[in-house]
Amino acid sequence: MAATASSPAQRPEVSSTQEARTGASPPQGAGGEPPQRTPFLLDFYPLEDAHHTRISRFFDELRAGRFVTTWCPRDQKLLWPPRVVCPDCHGEDLSWKELPRSGHLYAFSAVLAGAPLGMESQVPFVVGLVELQGVPLRIFSRIAPATYDRLEIGDPVELETYPVPGDRVFFRFRPTSPR
Amino acid sequence: MSGRRVALVGGGLSVFGVRAATWGELVQEAGRALFARLPELAGKDVDSLFVGAAQPERFAFQSHVAPLAAELLGLRPWKVVQRTELACASGQSAIRSAYAAIAAGLSDVAVAVGVEKMNLPSMAEANTSMADVLDRPWDGVQGATAPPFFAMCAQRHMKEFGTTPEQMARVSLKNHAFANSNPTAQFYEKRFTLEKLQKLPMVAPPLRLGDCSSMTDGAGAVLLVGEELARRYTDTPAWIAGTAQSTDFHNLANLPSLTEWGALRRAGQELYRTSGLGPGDIDFAELHDCFTISEIIEYEDLGFCPKGSGGRFIEEGESELGGRVPVNPRGGLLGCGHPLGATGIAQAVEVLDQFQSRVPPARRVAGAEVAMVHNLSGSANVHSLMLYRRGN
Numbered sequence: 001m002a003a004t005a006s007s008p009a010q011r012p013e014v015s016s017t018q019e020a021r022t023g024a025s026p027p028q029g030a031g032g033e034p035p036q037r038t039p040f041l042l043d044f045y046p047l048e049d050a051h052h053t054r055i056s057r058f059f060d061e062l063r064a065g066r067f068v069t070t071w072c073p074r075d076q077k078l079l080w081p082p083r084v085v086c087p088d089c090h091g092e093d094l095s096w097k098e099l100p101r102s103g104h105l106y107a108f109s110a111v112l113a114g115a116p117l118g119m120e121s122q123v124p125f126v127v128g129l130v131e132l133q134g135v136p137l138r139i140f141s142r143i144a145p146a147t148y149d150r151l152e153i154g155d156p157v158e159l160e161t162y163p164v165p166g167d168r169v170f171f172r173f174r175p176t177s178p179r
Numbered sequence: 180m181s182g183r184r185v186a187l188v189g190g191g192l193s194v195f196g197v198r199a200a201t202w203g204e205l206v207q208e209a210g211r212a213l214f215a216r217l218p219e220l221a222g223k224d225v226d227s228l229f230v231g232a233a234q235p236e237r238f239a240f241q242s243h244v245a246p247l248a249a250e251l252l253g254l255r256p257w258k259v260v261q262r263t264e265l266a267c268a269s270g271q272s273a274i275r276s277a278y279a280a281i282a283a284g285l286s287d288v289a290v291a292v293g294v295e296k297m298n299l300p301s302m303a304e305a306n307t308s309m310a311d312v313l314d315r316p317w318d319g320v321q322g323a324t325a326p327p328f329f330a331m332c333a334q335r336h337m338k339e340f341g342t343t344p345e346q347m348a349r350v351s352l353k354n355h356a357f358a359n360s361n362p363t364a365q366f367y368e369k370r371f372t373l374e375k376l377q378k379l380p381m382v383a384p385p386l387r388l389g390d391c392s393s394m395t396d397g398a399g400a401v402l403l404v405g406e407e408l409a410r411r412y413t414d415t416p417a418w419i420a421g422t423a424q425s426t427d428f429h430n431l432a433n434l435p436s437l438t439e440w441g442a443l444r445r446a447g448q449e450l451y452r453t454s455g456l457g458p459g460d461i462d463f464a465e466l467h468d469c470f471t472i473s474e475i476i477e478y479e480d481l482g483f484c485p486k487g488s489g490g491r492f493i494e495e496g497e498s499e500l501g502g503r504v505p506v507n508p509r510g511g512l513l514g515c516g517h518p519l520g521a522t523g524i525a526q527a528v529e530v531l532d533q534f535q536s537r538v539p540p541a542r543r544v545a546g547a548e549v550a551m552v553h554n555l556s557g558s559a560n561v562h563s564l565m566l567y568r569r570g571n
Contacts, residue, residue: 109330
């Protein structure tokens, strides 16, 4: 039986300890120009709104500055990326949990050539696996602003959000102790 | 292994490289090479066709490719006609599917074709398609293509086990040297030295250009038949003596380790268990060296050497001709190029060519009776293995 985004009973709820903070402003499009829509088949960013996904809550929270994912209470397990069904117990009763915004580099590299369309102008860029502080999650992310040669395994990083074309938002991690 | 025995009896390849040829033209070249090698084979006898193709939709703007390939090869299969997709392992998937169909008695005579056309007018568009192999909205979006992922594996392997860039370069040197005796290889005429390899530009540090396989156009085709038909086509078939596959999760957050590929260990153990053979019985192996570090980790997780000593295994010449397990005498993905769908087929052709003593002495594994073929796909989260035994 499929739950829909419009049926609140089926939607994962944010637990009461993670009420919305105020003060975060929504991301602005570059230079206030109308957002340029990338052809869907060349667009890496997910469609974020509730018309397109049942985890639009993730992006709403991100826009408000919070990094969250789904939690399966039955398995007592964090699910990344956010899911609508627990892949282990297949339960639908998932809640949202806030994730730590800080972590450290478990592994990293840089893309110096061969970047996909839309990312060529960002070359060279650093990517890495970020081990989040205190939770068993290693998330792959862009590491920016950063220079490959100045990073080491174990360096601390912190989450930040940034605007994406099409009135969307995404996340990356920023090194917090630049060498 | 239960069921009917299955034999690989013939194969043919296009030249691999940056080719002035379309997807369909590559298929025709491979098919022509297969039919040229097997004069006894008539198109009307082929009851099934499996087409290994990773991304024809994005690389060639074409789907429903199995019937298209059938038309290009003049085949009208009436038992099974389908495409197999498993990214970098799509070609081996075609062979495994053909094997399963024949072993089950559904098919008697099957062609497995593998093909990829990767060099596009815009290589940035091609790279975009490579970035959708991983979990696109979460990992691909962050810039996760193969080079940075395998670079992280290399970085961790260097940290945990002391593997060196020079040891990685030695993998590249070995495989490129083998490719110098393989006229279908992309780098057939290109000579490298250890010094030269270590001065090539970085692609994704610590991986340099010579540590990475290429975006390649190419195709291959093989014929597989049920045991009672094998002698019709050849006196020296390659019998499928085992096959195994194992999987870890897809998103990079859900990958247990960068340096110990659990799915490969499990697939290897299953292959050894079901075949009754062990790492010491493998006369040579065609391993998936999409990057130099991949081959090093594969030595370890397939049990050719202890965990962490893959760098020493190459350094001490154990994967050269005359070593403990010669690896990639075809020239590997590093030397031959890596047209995703075609690679697994080309590895199988190498096995048959080795068994039939059709390769030049510079890459011949004398007296080879048992050969392993390995492909990984995605973030090394899927591993596919086949074992072949020389028929007499």
